[in-house]
Amino acid sequence: MIRVRFAPSPTGDLHVGGGRTALFNWLFARKNGGTFILRIEDTDGARNTEEAQRGIVKGLRWLGLDWDEGPEAGGPHGPYFQSQRKAIYDAYLARLEADGRVYTEENGAVRFKFSRTAITVHDLVCGDVTFAPTEEPDMTIRRPDGSYIFHFVNVVDDIEMKMTHVFRGEDHLSNTWKHIDLFNAFGATPPTYAHIPLILNPDGSKMSKRDAGSAIEHSYINEGFLPDAVFNYLAMLGWTPRADKEVLTRQELVQLFDPSEIHSANARFDMHKCQWFNAQFLRAMTPEALLDAARPFMESQGLVIADDAMAAAAVFSVKEKVSLLTEIPAWVHYFFREDYPFEADVSDKLKAKPENSGLLRAVAGVFAGLKEWTEASVHAAIEEAAKGASVKPGALMPLLRAALSGQSRGPGVSTIAHLVGRESTLRRIDRALAEVC
């Protein structure tokens, strides 16, 4: 039975690197019917807060990385907060003491005596990596105040929680021999390691907090990304599935996942490509799903949605024009209000020719006489009005678009008119004639 874990320290917003580490663990567990565990490594009490932990949980939930054991999920190997496992660590320390593998310094810190033998890490990604007998000072595993250090609790918990595999960032590779030394001291078999490459900034520097695109909530949730798109992009940063396409669902990625295909070279983060994935998923959504996703961003911009069906159609009509949900309000705001501003180039266009007002009145006249108000009938009416005025529909469309939306770009003109309805369409034309032309 495969058991893997994601073991973050609660530092606030989930970092993309951490998110991807969690993602690979999750992928491996789901692919093999294993168990995915969330363990909070909060041994450094000074800087770990409950609020910081909420950020981690929120980020994981948003990415859809559900855990089988851990905070809120429970499980037979808890507690899943290291700050609550002191008795277990004390017991393990006692074993080391009994075996003469530790010693206490004058100030009370406890150190683990390295075996000082060559140690080989068998890594799924990096292959066998052998470290020569170390010359480093013995490692501190307990502070004078009785709290324990990462390397120790990490190993103890991996033993206690029966981890079979450990997927973690490559920044841990250089320390892994210390962990194996500890596993050996406890007579335990180390898990199989897989050190995944790091995510770098576009300039090649290490990506850390504050760098663009580094925080799940701040850079993705709030910026209008879709979880599936970020999931897809992150999975393919350092791993290439054997598929003939790049846009893949969560289920497909689970099916395709193979840790031996994970690259060993670091990858630079490309926000452009991440947005491209987002655009792909956006376009594949149904009108209803798209509205659900866009609603908070629309409401935060003050748009009042009174009619869900109309709103869904409006949002759907601009879906291939945006790549982020945050861009949607600017493309659809006029569907939800009649006091939209006329952009500068739009009013210039309307004022440019004196005959424009006559053309708009002519269209309004035809609209007023229509028996039914469908997208097709509206479209036919516009063509009829153009014919009556001896101009091409292509000359009339931009004017109507300007009047109905205040913008020079957007979905089809007949789509706009149809969705806002006949009454609103006529009011909009009147307003444009009164205020602009």
Add this chain to the structure above:
RNA sequence: GACCCCUUCGUCUAGCGGUUAGGACACAUCCCUUUCACGGAUGCGACACGAGUUCGAUUCUCGUAGGGGUCGCCA
């Protein structure tokens, strides 16, 4: 400084001794088109360097350079 990992278009990558070195993003041009987009087509663009092994190296080995990481009483 020591040790570890890494090195194909600007970016993500395919390649696992013989290829016109393929794809995606980005960029450029064209087509489509009532706008903005989408879509389609085309173009631009890479094997870090030096030895060696080999009939033949992007591919194997070694070295150099460059990038990243670790060496905490942080995780």
